[in-house]
Amino acid sequence: MSCEMTTSTMLRDKLAYDETFSCVKCGYCLPSCPTYLAFGKESHSPRGRIQLVKLAAEGKIGIEDLENPIDYCLGCRACETVCPTNVEYGKILDSAIDVLGEYRKDKQSFSEKAIRTVIFKQALPNKKMLKLVGTGLRLYQKTKADKVVRKSGVINKVSPSLAAMEQITPTIEKPLARNPYHELPKKKKTKLKVAFFTGCIMDTFFSRVNDLSMKLLQKANCEVVFLKEQTCCGALHQHSAEKETAIKLAKHNIEAFEKLECDFIINAIGGCGAALVEYHHLFDPGSTWYERAKTFAEKNKDISYILSRLELPIVNTINRRITYQPSCHLTNVQKVVQEPMRLIEQIPGIEFARMKSQDLCCGSAGIYNIVHHEESMKILDMKMKTVQETKPHLIVTTNPGCHLQMILGVKREGLEGKIDVKHIVELLAEACDVS
């Protein structure tokens, strides 16, 4: 522990101490918390974590005591949605992540620091870098090297989590097909002018969903603008105690989009969208940046929010039974709950089968399924049980992380070929004959 951190007043300032007092410890959050349900311990419940953060701020327990409870939190924030006293769990969690990050920085080895720098400061915000990774992956897939590697079992020996994720990495589309929309055709009679936020990981691995999103928006009579100057949203940084970089990226995006006059900024990524609508949380209330961030945040909307309010020219019937796995950040942070289901049910032929505990996180949670693979799989297994009860032909998702996790879940249950996984935009595109 560094010296200045030892004083509890400092800790009380850094941790969201005041926010912990809103918790009346009623426990109503317990049934909504995937880690509490999966691990069966109060220390992995929202209520437990809140009390532990409070105790740490009071100096009654050490920062190291927060490590396990906080590290294993998915950050799905389902607890906020059910909380009867509106505890700002997200703020408490983020503050604990930051304090833990600082505490660990002193203990990090040189190589750990170097890896973090490359991932968070260079790779994620840098599309070229991600494209390079993407191209590499594509080559790897096209040359069938992936099959050789998979067969050899080398990866399994290195890390079971990476091995599992490697199996579900989607096919990367060739670079030329990835960015065809620097200039998008303007329609004469447009209802809304919207900018499109692509996201970095999304645009590397699911660029097709971004393409289809923009085409759907045009079909729904929107003028769509694509802004080259945009960068990574910074969500993963924020959740990994890289707040400084998160702030830098937020400022970059705010400045870029401020130059553009538009009604909304649309994205098709539940997780990034949640970071964008909370950009002001990164700044001090009352500051100029806080106000600018707030104005920016209010313009950001998920694609299903906007499409459900416009007229979609649906032409195709889709005769399939569908279940929906909501993105937690779309539900609990962006509060977009009914819209995706309304859109799904608009499509003729579809039988919508809502799964039990639909709002429970699937265990993907950013990079949780990589860093806490075993725990993530426990949560995924709970989820797949309820998925299977609905006997779906297709699982619809609203976020790339959930999407990959669902593919992994289907694979783990041996249901490949029987259950498909699609982003809601892909489903709507099919219904509207957009490709």
Added chain:
Amino acid sequence: MKVTDEIIDRLKAAIHSSRILTDDADLYSFAFDASFGMHKPEIVCQPMSSKEVAAIVQIANQYLVPICPRGRGTSLSGGPLPVKGGIVLDFSLWDTKLEIDEENLVATVSPGVITSTINDAAQQFGLMYPPDPSSAHVSTIGGNLAENAGGPRGLKYGVTKDYVLGLEVVTAAGKIVRTGGKTVKNVTGYDLTKLIVGSEGTLAIITEATLRLIPRPKASMTAMVLFDEIIDSGRAISKVLGSGIMPSKMEMMDQSSIIAVEEYASLGLPIDVEAILLIELDGHPQALMEEMEQVKTVCMNVGARSVRVAQNKEEEMELWKARKLVSPAIVKIKPTKISEDATIPRSQIPEMFRRMKIIKEKYNIHLVVFGHAGDGNLHPNIITDQRDQEEMRRVEMAVEEIFKAAIELGGTLSGEHGIGTMKAPFMEMELGVDGLEMMKSIKEAWDPKNILNPGKIFPVQGERFELRNDY
């Protein structure tokens, strides 16, 4: 005695080590419930069978280690807090048994089963498990049994104890004993079942329960009644119940809670009324229509401003929304909520309102009254900030006076939350010296070494009522 390494080794032989918790983070997260105080256990065991419980209790009995059963820690009275340290027995994992016996109209459950799931399971057979504490979707049946939990439906259907036919318990000596059975009628010997229910884990540890189920009513109907005078709402309650109608719920909100809800959610409630009553009737659809007409007439006759009857399920939900929002709304004012449940005979409701108004002004506190008015189980809630020591002292005095008022009016300290640590200092006031002695003698007979949830129910000499945590 302290939990030593030797005891931990013995416990590890009794129960799988993955269900024994000793990390500080774990211990501290089992140190609280929904009431006040922070008491860190020395060890947490998560048993999943009667045999495991018996083995753990035998060890505790041998080494004289306190042992505190706990469900999911939603208690509002400190029931599961390990005030003397020792072992917390966390039953939340043991939710494995939930069997509905359709022929005998009973459910058999393990202690960790979530209360609302019993009712859900019964529903599939057209049956109902009526007790409905507002935490039913979170709390365990074991905790409900230990505290004898109630709920809004208590008015018509009674509370947890009215639905327990039999128990399996582990005694302080670590023996597994069965009480009662599957029959409604049973007069063989003392009614130990009823004695154990509500004993807050101080007499024995409940490891299984046989619960009575009843046929589910076919329909329900809700009305919202507005009153210019709170006293009239009290009279309306008595008059409705005196007219031969037994509503399934009668919930009230006073003006402070109405204003709080309106500021919080703008539902369009009138903020100039002194009270709102929500009345739910259940039964056969045709009988309901007639009864609702009668309720309307009775309420208007005692001076209600208006009666609105929900015409469909959506409207019904809309009316109940106001009541549901009281809790989140009032904590917007100040974060700490002290939820009391002193209960009085129905006829004294108007008088109790009057006294609470005086207490509110005398101590200058934010007192909000809402709750299960129909059965006299008012919920005076004091909204404060636990960081404000001076105000907390005034709150403590106000709560004491609310207790005194309830007892003077022929009521009780607690309708459904239990005594735990919070109300122990007032036991003598309600029971008298001899009454309390009789209870103590039962405790001594059942648990001579005082290892079962020690420090609960009975006041220690000189113990005072305190809501303040140390900072």
